Amino acid sequence: MTDPIRLSKRLIELVGCSRREAELFIEGGWVKVNGEVVEEAQTKVTDEKVELHPDAVAAAPEPVTILLHAPAGLSLEAALQLISPATLGDEHRYGIRPLKGHFLRLESSAPLQAKASGLLVFTQDWRILRKLTDDMKKIEQEYVADIDGEIAQHGLNRLNHGFTYKGKELPAVKASWQNETRLRFAMKNPAPGLLMQLCEAVGLKVVGLRRIRIGGVSMGKLAVGQWRYLSAKEKF
Template identity: 40%
Template sequence: MTDSIRLSKRMSELGICSRREADEWIERGWVRVDGQIISQLGTKIHPDQKITIEKKAQSEQAKKVTILINKPMGFVSGQAEDGHKPAVTLVNEKTRWTADKTEEHFHPRQLKSLVPAGRLDIDSVGLLVLTQDGRVAKRLIGEETEVEKEYLVRVRHTLPGKLPDEKLKQLRHGLKLDGKPLLPAKVNWQNDDQLRIVLQEGKKRQIRRMCEAVGLKVVGLKRVRIGKVKLGDLPPGQWRYLHPDEKF
């Protein structure tokens, strides 16, 4: 079939699960195409064919957790590096926010395959999402994501005087990083030394590099929202579960 596509890729495109999860389910015989069980990795299908998953896959997926953490400075988002601990090491029964009203019970097995859905630099603080669910990760960091990320950014002027209006307009749209144009951003002054910046992308150290390009130095950066999910009153170094009713 000229328009055929790998089954695992199609499952990811449809938001059923991540490609890695799809491959696991296929190997276990938990995936059907037009009613027929497919257990061969690499199988290609036509986009119009109907994909269903067995109840065992649905049950396993329902057990996956998504955690929101208020990352303090000095912790990295993912793998440990240069002696700095990853944010996941903060997740335990004692650091769970007492105001978390979800009925989920913490168990160390929830730490398995718990990965960050997006970066937050070591010297940045605020809302970080850790998830076992490939659907959540794809929603937040997939190539076609449109989920907004909101930041409060404290800055210091490196040039005399206030930031010219044309420079503020550049922050909103017109800058390039690594030779590629950035998507439009929402940028507004909150006070004399703090900006509110809303992005729909997350290139490495993007906000710091954007600010440097217009003569501002970032001295503090806090992420306060991802999509419809807000950091709120979650204390630094503590975490809570994503509520079943919350959607990014």
């Protein structure tokens, strides 16, 4: 039995790398201890088997952006707590390897409409955060609303051209039927509560509301509470 030493020090002894390289290998998820990936350089080891992946790269992990299908009614802080390796979408478990570092320092912008579920964005990338903060007024969002009731005469036309309701000017949006009980809305930077108010103004009651797209990024096939990584090809 040897005295416990830091995993990074053991890796230096095994492969002859620098201390910084050892830390980057470990943070990148390239090091296994007794067959299990360990991502903390300060982990103490003794006689365990330490292995470095043959494709290991001594580089800091790239910042990630996470797309979450959030349940309705959660704060951003509560929604963030849903994100873990266990809740990665079933169809998205290939490609990027989830690392513990991916779930640190995540920030969000573009909150959902009140009582809405759907797409929330959490990111470590300052460029994306700035895009979703500074340019949000220019980015189109898409919602689908499950509705009850019968739409007023010429109601769809009114939604698409804007109108006055209870003395308030309501903006024009892109509205269309998906089916007999579901409306699709596309608009830029909707004010809080706008979609509920628009539906009420044409005689409809919203029984469910879900955001499915922000700019050029769609939520995709995610069950409620699941998430996926934003791919390099997707742009807001």
